[in-house]
Amino acid sequence: MSDSEPRTDGGATTIGRLRRNLDRMTVEGAGLYVVLVFAAAFYLVPIESGLVTSFKTGTAIIQTAPFAPPGPSGLTFEKWQTAIDTLLRGMGNSLLYAVPATVISAFVGSITAYGLTIPTWKKSYKAVVLMLIIAGIFIPYQAVLVPLTQFWSQWAQLDQVLSFVWALGIDDDYVGIVELVITHVAYGIPICTLLFRTYYKTMSDEMIESARLDGATLRRVYRRIVLPLSGPMFAVVLIYQFTQIWNDLLFTLVIVSTESSPAAPVVLILAGLGSSLEGQDFALRMAGAFFAALPTLAVYIFFGEEFAEGVAA
Amino acid sequence: MATLELDSITKTFQDGDEEIVAVDDVSLSIDDGEFLVVVGPSGCGKSTTLRMVAGLETITSGTLSIDNRVVNHVKSQDRDIAMVFQSYALYPHMSVRQNMSFGLEESTDLPDDEINRMVSETGEMLGISDLLDRKPSDLSGGQQQRVALGRAIVRDPEVFLMDEPLSNLDAKLRAEMRTELQRLQNDLGVTTVYVTHDQTEAMTMGDRIAILDGGELQQIASPLKCYHEPANQFVASFLGEPSMNFFDVALDGDRLVGDVFEYPIDDEVRADLGEATDLVLGIRPEAIKLVESKSDAHEFEMTVDVVEPMGDENTVYLHFDPDADPESAETLVATIDGFTRVSEGDSVVARIPQDAIHIFDGLTGEALHNRSMEDAADQVDLA
Numbered sequence: 001m002s003d004s005e006p007r008t009d010g011g012a013t014t015i016g017r018l019r020r021n022l023d024r025m026t027v028e029g030a031g032l033y034v035v036l037v038f039a040a041a042f043y044l045v046p047i048e049s050g051l052v053t054s055f056k057t058g059t060a061i062i063q064t065a066p067f068a069p070p071g072p073s074g075l076t077f078e079k080w081q082t083a084i085d086t087l088l089r090g091m092g093n094s095l096l097y098a099v100p101a102t103v104i105s106a107f108v109g110s111i112t113a114y115g116l117t118i119p120t121w122k123k124s125y126k127a128v129v130l131m132l133i134i135a136g137i138f139i140p141y142q143a144v145l146v147p148l149t150q151f152w153s154q155w156a157q158l159d160q161v162l163s164f165v166w167a168l169g170i171d172d173d174y175v176g177i178v179e180l181v182i183t184h185v186a187y188g189i190p191i192c193t194l195l196f197r198t199y200y201k202t203m204s205d206e207m208i209e210s211a212r213l214d215g216a217t218l219r220r221v222y223r224r225i226v227l228p229l230s231g232p233m234f235a236v237v238l239i240y241q242f243t244q245i246w247n248d249l250l251f252t253l254v255i256v257s258t259e260s261s262p263a264a265p266v267v268l269i270l271a272g273l274g275s276s277l278e279g280q281d282f283a284l285r286m287a288g289a290f291f292a293a294l295p296t297l298a299v300y301i302f303f304g305e306e307f308a309e310g311v312a313a
Numbered sequence: 314m315a316t317l318e319l320d321s322i323t324k325t326f327q328d329g330d331e332e333i334v335a336v337d338d339v340s341l342s343i344d345d346g347e348f349l350v351v352v353g354p355s356g357c358g359k360s361t362t363l364r365m366v367a368g369l370e371t372i373t374s375g376t377l378s379i380d381n382r383v384v385n386h387v388k389s390q391d392r393d394i395a396m397v398f399q400s401y402a403l404y405p406h407m408s409v410r411q412n413m414s415f416g417l418e419e420s421t422d423l424p425d426d427e428i429n430r431m432v433s434e435t436g437e438m439l440g441i442s443d444l445l446d447r448k449p450s451d452l453s454g455g456q457q458q459r460v461a462l463g464r465a466i467v468r469d470p471e472v473f474l475m476d477e478p479l480s481n482l483d484a485k486l487r488a489e490m491r492t493e494l495q496r497l498q499n500d501l502g503v504t505t506v507y508v509t510h511d512q513t514e515a516m517t518m519g520d521r522i523a524i525l526d527g528g529e530l531q532q533i534a535s536p537l538k539c540y541h542e543p544a545n546q547f548v549a550s551f552l553g554e555p556s557m558n559f560f561d562v563a564l565d566g567d568r569l570v571g572d573v574f575e576y577p578i579d580d581e582v583r584a585d586l587g588e589a590t591d592l593v594l595g596i597r598p599e600a601i602k603l604v605e606s607k608s609d610a611h612e613f614e615m616t617v618d619v620v621e622p623m624g625d626e627n628t629v630y631l632h633f634d635p636d637a638d639p640e641s642a643e644t645l646v647a648t649i650d651g652f653t654r655v656s657e658g659d660s661v662v663a664r665i666p667q668d669a670i671h672i673f674d675g676l677t678g679e680a681l682h683n684r685s686m687e688d689a690a691d692q693v694d695l696a
Contacts, residue, residue, distance in 0.1 A: 206402035209369050214468070215390040215420025224415070228406045 109192020235306030591675030
């Protein structure tokens with residue numbers, strides 16, 4: 001839009017302002033808005049369709065368009081009820097490994113990155129370690145599935161080590177949760193390290209030197225200077241890792257494998273939710289999907305401000 | 314408080330296959346309580362020298378001792394030194410009080426209330442008591458500078474190291490802080506090494522100044538001695554604003570012959586020159602006098618090219634030949650009284666007094682003849 005006209009704040013009514021804006025609108029300006037509205041709709045319609053579908057009865061799904069809201073007769077909360085009932089135990093199991101795995105991988109990544117950035121260790125040693133770590137980022141999940149199964153079933157038989165836990169009355173399927181924590185931490189360390197390293201590179205050298213001259217040891221510099229200043233990057237890493245780990249199906253499939261297991265994570269139960277021999281229950285699947293996505297949404301909202309700061313850094 | 318001794322300190326960096334010498338065989342010894350200013354153009358190795366004293370850079374060869382204890386391999390945190398950085402390097406997430414207590418908490422076993430008392434005391438001394446609970450980001454540049462100083466002072470170290478601490482301040486504040494820093498250092502009596510590229514800071518602040526160029530120590534002496542009796546042409550040109558005038562001359566009997574002028578010298582000066590015949594004649598702008606008419610071989614008829622009024626004085630650029638191309642002709646810069654009326658194009662007579670000239674070896678740059686400090690002082694008395 002043109003900037004040639006003076007901007008005034010007269011004509012206090014919203015209608016008046018809107019009309020003036022419309023008067024000034026050029027063809028290009030209008031075109032831009034049309035494209036923007038179209039793009040927004042393109043991204044939002046699937047989500048909107050999913051949401052309205054989750055509130056529809058079976059007949060309403062057949063009779064109305066996917067994105068149309070259900071009529072008064074076609075409205076039901078029953079599917080959400082079923083979804084919550086079925087998925088709730090999976091939610092608990094998922095949190096049981098997603099939270100520790102996220103926190104541990106972020107923390108280990110932060111310390112590793114600190115070691116690779118701040119201390120004056122030989123550059124040639126640091127470069128080799130860093131190269132190995134970065135290579136770790138590019139190993140695809142599929143490539144490690146078989147070794148991973150073999151590792152947990154033959155090399156590290158955790159269920160025997162943890163036998164005292166099962167003696168307390170906890171189902172021994174929960175060994176899968178422990179294995180998932182360790183697997184996700186191992187898989188998450190490279191990317192976490194890289195993200196933190198980029199962040200620590202931008203930290204003022206003089207500030208760290210100043211802390212060293214003030215008498216602080218390497219450990220104390222991390223604890224009192226670097227860690228407190230890592231907040232924004234922790235937000236980025238926590239959100240990223242939590243979403244990754246929460247949504248991952250592949251590792252849960254090979255490690256826990258059955259949805260009937262008491263230790264089944266939410267993604268595993270969700271995969272089978274609403275599909276049966278009679279056909280797909282779309283409403284139930286949608287309700288389940290939205291319910292299962294709530295924790296990731298909550299994490300975004302919770303760390304949103306720091307996330308923005310961390311991404312900008 | 315301590316003495317500091319640098320003995321043949323050398324620092325080389327490896328850049329690919331090339332070896333770069335940043336500091337070349339520098340020996341300095343700094344007395345207990347002395348304020349030494351290390352000055353030189355950027356890249357001369359002054360900051361590297363300071364960082365080696367701090368333990369932030371390794372020493373390639375030579376020995377560094379604090380109070381006669383060799384500290385080459387002692388870690389920074391065990392050298393009992395405090396450093397003030399150009400960027401202040403405050404901890405952004407801590408309040409001023411926490412910034413200042415950090416060093417005491419990390420390096421001593423003092424109880425919290427004792428630390429608090431010391432921080433408050435230092436805060437009062439620096440006039441930042443009311444800022445103690447603020448974060449560095451809420452402070453102005455000058456205030457941050459004070460906090461950085463306070464953080465160093467509160468630790469009561471053996472040696473203060475300062476790396477261009479005033480260069481991020483505006484001119485007025487810098488002048489104020491210069492005076493205050495000197496007063497503080499005098500009161501505290503802590504041995505201080507102060508690195509700067511600013512020759513005004515060097516001249517005004519130091520007990521002695523060490524001038525570095527290309528990693529080599531050029532001269533270490535009191536500011537006035539460096540100014541009036543420079544060891545070589547580099548020191549002469551580095552100190553003083555506007556800079557000393559230099560003319561390439563050749564010795565011919567008892568005359569110095571330049572491209573556009575001849576300058577007679579007496580036997581006393583002649584005796585200092587020895588065998589050298591390729592010489593550089595140096596004269597400080599403020600030593601040049603404008604006189605009524607030419608009556609002496611040390612006086613020259615010249616043309617005014619540019620006048621820069623500074624208020625109390627004028628800087629005038631003079632040419633020997635009125636028809637010469639102003640871009641390439643040899644220029645004589647003179648500082649004269651602010652009330653003297655001269656304007657561009659005027660013909661004037663400039664006197665280059667023989668007792669104020671410096672003569673350098675044209676090949677090595679070494680000073681062969683300097684004006685003596687006594688002579689310089691006498692002149693001030695007469696005026």
